Amino acid sequence: MAEQMTxxxxxxxALKDNGVEHIFxxxxxxxxxxxxxxxxxxxxxxxxxxxEQGATHAAEGYARSTGKCGLVLVTSGPGATNAVTGLxxxxxxxxxxxxxxxxxxxxxxxxxxxQECDTVGITRNCTKHNYLVKDVNDxxxxxxxxxxxxxTGRPGPVVVDIPKDVQFALxxxxxxxxxxxxxxxxxxxxxxxxxxxxAAVDLMLKAEKPVxxxxxxxxxxxxxxxxxxxxxxxxxxxxxxxxxMGLGAFPANNNQWLGMLGMHGTYxxxxxxxxxxxxxxxGARFDDRITGRIDGFxxxxxKIHVDIDPSSINKNITVDIPIVxxxxxxxxxxxxxxxxxxxxxxxxxxxxxxxxxEDWRSVKSLSFKNSDTVIKPQYAVQRLYEAVKDRDVYITTxxxxxxxxxxxxxxxxxxxxxxxxxxxxTMGYGLPAAVGVQVAHRDALVxxxxxxxxxxxxxxxxxxxxxxxxxxxxxxxxxxxxxxVRQWQELLxxxxxxxxxxxxxxxxxxxAEAYGGKGIRCSDPKELDDAIAEMIDSxxxxxFDCVVDKVENCFPMIPSGKAHNEIILPDTADIGSxxxxxxxxxx
Amino acid sequence: MNAKFQxxxxxxxxxxxxxxxxxxxxxxxxxxxxxILARIAxxxxxxxxxxxxxxxxxTEHEKHLSRITIAVxxxxxxxxxxxxxxxxxxxxxxxxxxxxEGNGLERExxxxxxxxxxxxxxxxxxxxxxxxxxxxxxxxxxxxxxxTGKSSKIEQFITLMQPLGLVEVVRxxxxxxxxxxxxx
Numbered sequence: 001m002a003e004q005m006t007x008x009x010x011x012x013x014a015l016k017d018n019g020v021e022h023i024f025x026x027x028x029x030x031x032x033x034x035x036x037x038x039x040x041x042x043x044x045x046x047x048x049x050x051x052e053q054g055a056t057h058a059a060e061g062y063a064r065s066t067g068k069c070g071l072v073l074v075t076s077g078p079g080a081t082n083a084v085t086g087l088x089x090x091x092x093x094x095x096x097x098x099x100x101x102x103x104x105x106x107x108x109x110x111x112x113x114x115q116e117c118d119t120v121g122i123t124r125n126c127t128k129h130n131y132l133v134k135d136v137n138d139x140x141x142x143x144x145x146x147x148x149x150x151x152t153g154r155p156g157p158v159v160v161d162i163p164k165d166v167q168f169a170l171x172x173x174x175x176x177x178x179x180x181x182x183x184x185x186x187x188x189x190x191x192x193x194x195x196x197x198x199a200a201v202d203l204m205l206k207a208e209k210p211v212x213x214x215x216x217x218x219x220x221x222x223x224x225x226x227x228x229x230x231x232x233x234x235x236x237x238x239x240x241x242x243x244x245m246g247l248g249a250f251p252a253n254n255n256q257w258l259g260m261l262g263m264h265g266t267y268x269x270x271x272x273x274x275x276x277x278x279x280x281x282x283g284a285r286f287d288d289r290i291t292g293r294i295d296g297f298x299x300x301x302x303k304i305h306v307d308i309d310p311s312s313i314n315k316n317i318t319v320d321i322p323i324v325x326x327x328x329x330x331x332x333x334x335x336x337x338x339x340x341x342x343x344x345x346x347x348x349x350x351x352x353x354x355x356x357x358e359d360w361r362s363v364k365s366l367s368f369k370n371s372d373t374v375i376k377p378q379y380a381v382q383r384l385y386e387a388v389k390d391r392d393v394y395i396t397t398x399x400x401x402x403x404x405x406x407x408x409x410x411x412x413x414x415x416x417x418x419x420x421x422x423x424x425x426t427m428g429y430g431l432p433a434a435v436g437v438q439v440a441h442r443d444a445l446v447x448x449x450x451x452x453x454x455x456x457x458x459x460x461x462x463x464x465x466x467x468x469x470x471x472x473x474x475x476x477x478x479x480x481x482x483x484x485v486r487q488w489q490e491l492l493x494x495x496x497x498x499x500x501x502x503x504x505x506x507x508x509x510x511x512a513e514a515y516g517g518k519g520i521r522c523s524d525p526k527e528l529d530d531a532i533a534e535m536i537d538s539x540x541x542x543x544f545d546c547v548v549d550k551v552e553n554c555f556p557m558i559p560s561g562k563a564h565n566e567i568i569l570p571d572t573a574d575i576g577s578x579x580x581x582x583x584x585x586x587x
Numbered sequence: 588m589n590a591k592f593q594x595x596x597x598x599x600x601x602x603x604x605x606x607x608x609x610x611x612x613x614x615x616x617x618x619x620x621x622x623i624l625a626r627i628a629x630x631x632x633x634x635x636x637x638x639x640x641x642x643x644x645x646t647e648h649e650k651h652l653s654r655i656t657i658a659v660x661x662x663x664x665x666x667x668x669x670x671x672x673x674x675x676x677x678x679x680x681x682x683x684x685x686x687x688e689g690n691g692l693e694r695e696x697x698x699x700x701x702x703x704x705x706x707x708x709x710x711x712x713x714x715x716x717x718x719x720x721x722x723x724x725x726x727x728x729x730x731x732x733x734x735t736g737k738s739s740k741i742e743q744f745i746t747l748m749q750p751l752g753l754v755e756v757v758r759x760x761x762x763x764x765x766x767x768x769x770x771x
Contacts, residue, residue: 311671
């Protein structure tokens, strides 16, 4: 039944009806009516961030750790433009967000009014969809549709731009019918084609060197997809590797797990991808960090690709069997079809392949030379993992070397425990994302594994963590360099460290204290375990300044212009000679 | 290093498309809502596709549906990707590659202004008749012709008018429909 209320009240009611419990936002002139309606509302908690980019990343962390839609509320003009980085991040990593932006009154649109910007124009290409609502009677429908579009199909961010006069105007509110918004043109395909699934299983039954290459789509699809993946892996006995985004969908403590693949993936994962005769891509998108040189990518394999987004198929790599559908339903169907076709194990047929994989594993590509005097960053992540692995722990990261070390040395057995900026590679993602995760999981241990350069991009959100009593732990691997930039300069630019060294860093311990949190510094490997224990025991947000080896490089590494089987291992003597001149000119 | 492994300026070597680019005509049914054209144009510019020609108009008023006809030059693999990317947009109902379907019928309209006197004027009219161009405006020293047809025919007519006193041309861009009884 239609009900009369103001636009601002419609917004709040629509949020409630779509299950929103937390908003990450920042008020301003053009959203004041909504903040006023929020003030008079019970049941929705607003988290006041310190910068709108922080709101978007916090909402991403919240969404990715819960599977729910994240909600961002910001004002017009700078509020909207500051949110753009987070929206783009959510688009590339397929994170469901609804971002409500205030806009100047409809009569002023186009007049260069105070804090006016063309929000729908600016965000058109960095959202899954966006709306400008000029009539209050469209508002409820648009908001319901925004949640539907953001959370279904391949998830993504949706912007709803609401002029201030629409927020004041009286209009009709209508609940969406059972939440199932029937859309005229937007109808994601979730069921895979059964003939294609059957053909895929037939290939899997004949494969001698198969590999599952899984991605963030499995995590996004939900817990059932992860269960079906585990079931299918157990049934087939195939090895499993995953992209950065998919970590946790398959348990790292399972013997079929090869570790992460890609530019800084393990030797066994990348070599298995290169040498396999059947690649089963489930919810990954053949990103360039994964494929390396495309013409050298897995040259002798048949390729199956399961993806909910038809445009992902044959975009970068041409595949033999495309299956458009939701990972959960396709995996479930694969398990069913496999069972109808065989009930015998393929262990014997796969023996030579597993023997080969064991040989690659014995290379121990994640090994590093430890030290008694200086903390190696890999060692720091390993000790952190050992200290927290039996707890209810969530990890976020910034972007760079520390992110790769975290992906390599912290192990995930469950999905939705790992929040990182994969597609866009947004430095400054981790701290606000940790804030969002902690809001959703108050009693969990939430750690941002950070670099000292990235974390300063959104450091102000420490203030948010203190305000809401969110005891996030910011574990900084401090090498005083933008480590990944420094590594590429060392390997590709003759060691000319142009602008990658931070001459002046804050005292992170004092900084933590200034914010009202706790600061810990550790530079001695022998004291590291005690210092980590102290961090975990604290009820406050903690900045842990872990002073690590300044010039450690992140290996293994597939350099620019190389294929998977040209991976550089940590103890390779002369790294410079492996990268050719053509590789050096690439980004 | 093999010549086909040229760096592309991205993070990795990407094999250049060896397929030849060809022009296709796409027919796209969309919701006629504000910003829809910017959404389509933004998709093309953002992903580096080239629009050769684009026409748009509302075709079903009660449903607020528009039909957009886009001529685009790309390799066959890219044509597939362009269709998928268009289909992914929320307000897009349907995308049809008329060229790939092989049953497209296309037309374009142009208004052509030619000024001249004497023998040129007679020749202009004679050619216009041969091309079935209509005179829609005339003065003692000028004509405006309306001509419809395939783009190649219009192209040819314009070339012929050049020496006879061509002043200016406006073209609608190509619009297309499938042959036979089936609708989109």
